[in-house]
Amino acid sequence: VRILFRDVVVLSSHLDGVWRGDVLVEDGRIQRMEKGICEEVHRVIQGDGDYLIPGFVQTHIHLCQTLFRGLAEDLPLLDWLEKKVLLFESKHTPDTIRASAKLGLCELMLGGTTTFMSMETVRYTDVVLEEVSRSKLRGFVGKAIMDRQVGNAPLFEDTEKAIKETVDLIERWDKQGKLRYAIAPRFVPSVKHDTWLEIFKIAEHYDVFIHTHSSENRDEIKLVEELTGKRNVEYFDSMGILTDRMKIAHCVWVDEQEIEMLRSSGAGVLHCPSSNFKLGSGIAPVVEMLREGLNLSIGADGASCNNNLDVFCEMRLAGLAQKVRKGADALPVKEIFRMATLGGAEVLGIADEIGTVEVGKRADLVLLGVKDVFTTPDTANPYARVVYSAGRGNVRIVMVDGEIVVEEGRCLVYDIDEVIRDANSACSSLVE
Numbered sequence: 145v146r147i148l149f150r151d152v153v154v155l156s157s158h159l160d161g162v163w164r165g166d167v168l169v170e171d172g173r174i175q176r177m178e179k180g181i182c183e184e185v186h187r188v189i190q191g192d193g194d195y196l197i198p199g200f201v202q203t204h205i206h207l208c209q210t211l212f213r214g215l216a217e218d219l220p221l222l223d224w225l226e227k228k229v230l231l232f233e234s235k236h237t238p239d240t241i242r243a244s245a246k247l248g249l250c251e252l253m254l255g256g257t258t259t260f261m262s263m264e265t266v267r268y269t270d271v272v273l274e275e276v277s278r279s280k281l282r283g284f285v286g287k288a289i290m291d292r293q294v295g296n297a298p299l300f301e302d303t304e305k306a307i308k309e310t311v312d313l314i315e316r317w318d319k320q321g322k323l324r325y326a327i328a329p330r331f332v333p334s335v336k337h338d339t340w341l342e343i344f345k346i347a348e349h350y351d352v353f354i355h356t357h358s359s360e361n362r363d364e365i366k367l368v369e370e371l372t373g374k375r376n377v378e379y380f381d382s383m384g385i386l387t388d389r390m391k392i393a394h395c396v397w398v399d400e401q402e403i404e405m406l407r408s409s410g411a412g413v414l415h416c417p418s419s420n421f422k423l424g425s426g427i428a429p430v431v432e433m434l435r436e437g438l439n440l441s442i443g444a445d446g447a448s449c450n451n452n453l454d455v456f457c458e459m460r461l462a463g464l465a466q467k468v469r470k471g472a473d474a475l476p477v478k479e480i481f482r483m484a485t486l487g488g489a490e491v492l493g494i495a496d497e498i499g500t501v502e503v504g505k506r507a508d509l510v511l512l513g514v515k516d517v518f519t520t521p522d523t524a525n526p527y528a529r530v531v532y533s534a535g536r537g538n539v540r541i542v543m544v545d546g547e548i549v550v551e552e553g554r555c556l557v558y559d560i561d562e563v564i565r566d567a568n569s570a571c572s573s574l575v576e
């Protein structure tokens with residue numbers, strides 16, 4: 145199938161500024177970028193100067209928590225987790241988790257996210273994987289591993305069962321179509337020492353990532369120090385598991401030594417500013433981490449602590465937070481745009497396939513309409529228009545692997561009315 149984007153303004157991290165012309169997509173790849181392409185195609189999409197950008201990459205979310213939106217308000221991390229989120233997760237049934245995943249996937253694609261990494265809960269990850277593969281998005285997904293109880297939280301399981309189920313899920317789902325498995329030990333307090341070592345062996349054997357949380361909040365760090373005698377990153381390093389396989393959400397409270405450990409290991413950092421603000425956790429030292437050359441990317445975390453899965457919110461907040469810490473020139477717009485696109489692709493090891501709008505790459509693309517009140521005037525810095533002025537309402541077309549999943553703001557994969565109805569009824573049964 146050949147689709148031509150006619151007269152679009154291309155924004156992409158590898159460009160100095162922008163490029164205007166036609167972009168031809170063929171068999172899932174960007175085939176040509178020239179001015180005035182007159183080839184026979186199946187479909188022409190008129191850009192008239194609208195922006196063609198790489199699909200956004202969100203490296204840290206929880207599809208299973210979309211249903212908990214607005215149900216866990218005004219609590220700090222450990223209470224939020226123990227009293228609300230783990231309780232809700234323990235009540236999930238296959239039906240409620242499916243409704244949650246579908247709602248999340250719709251939200252992601254309607255907002256221009258084409259690739260994501262999601263940590264699920266202890267049970268029913270099969271159901272989520274089914275929905276992700278149906279959604280056509282590029283997903284890295286894994287079941288949460290929790291073989292140690294956190295406080296009085298009702299959600300934990302036997303080590304042997306956790307490992308067996310993880311291996312079974314990897315064997316059945318990893319590298320099926322656009323799906324990749326990512327092993328998901330939840331965080332240090334919920335995973336036994338020997339289990340980390342076992343997980344690392346499995347990750348090496350199957351060549352998959354390890355997706356976890358760390359250094360999010362000061363009480364959590366205190367708890368980790370009580371349990372291990374070390375700070376989070378130091379603990380990972382001491383076990384010999386801190387490598388470029390590790391993809392670590394938050395890293396809000398990391399000291400200089402930990403930043404150096406993250407840098408030399410090549411581990412990926414998954415920055416979630418809204419979640420860090422909303423749970424009152426803190427502001428991650430993004431400027432320092434970028435200066436040291438760390439691999440940084442962006443994610444919304446779950447809808448239970450955000451309460452959106454909106455990459456535009458995350459970009460805006462990522463920028464503003466660093467300006468408050470380090471001054472107005474702390475984090476330029478292009479750098480923020482990069483974290484939400486190519487940076488995410490790099491963290492997920494697929495930057496040679498996606499993350500920029502370049503000939504030869506997979507066609508994961510978003511067409512943003514920029515002829516509305518909110519993004520005018522058109523003489524503005526184009527990257528600033530995307531990062532600070534545009535929003536999900538500007539998303540016209542979303543394409544994954546050359547296939548259109550959102551058309552003029554309408555989801556083509558799911559019946560949205562049905563998704564909303566199912567989510568509402570699933571949520572009321574869960575709350576009961």
Ligand SMILES: [Zn+2]
Pocket residue numbers: 204205206357393445446
């Ligand atoms: Zn999270």
